[in-house]
Amino acid sequence: METDPRMTDRTSTESPPSSSATAEPAGPPLIDPTARARELAVLDALRAVVDPEIGMNVVELALIKQIVLGDTESEIKMILTTPFCPYAGSMIQQVKEQAEEVLEHDVKVTLLAERWDPRDAGLVW
Secondary structure (H helix, E strand, C coil), X not given: XXXXXXXXXXXXXXXXXXXXXXXXXXXXXXXXXXXXXXXXXXXHHHCCCXXXXXCEECCCCCCEEEEECCCCEEEEEECCCCCCCCCHHHHHHHHHHHHHHHHCCEEEEEECCXXXXXXXXXXXX
């Protein structure tokens, strides 16, 4: 009788599979809860920055693309609804001021060249 090569003899030297209920985490959590709380506080503050032409805030419009938190300086990467938005300067300044108020340190606002898509904000015409 031939033996199936897929079937192997398990010896007693092999350790049994560990139970996931008793396994400990394999390192630090994937998300730092303190940093996430700071990021959410910044996003909440940025809801006060409204695009005057559309009447919605920069968070609702999905203009805030990334928040990079630091201990002494942070950066907010954002886009505009149109490349030559007449309110760009005012909105960038408001984003900077709102974020600095929450973080209590300098914040750099960087404009990205990415085009805004209304569907990112859930807007469909």
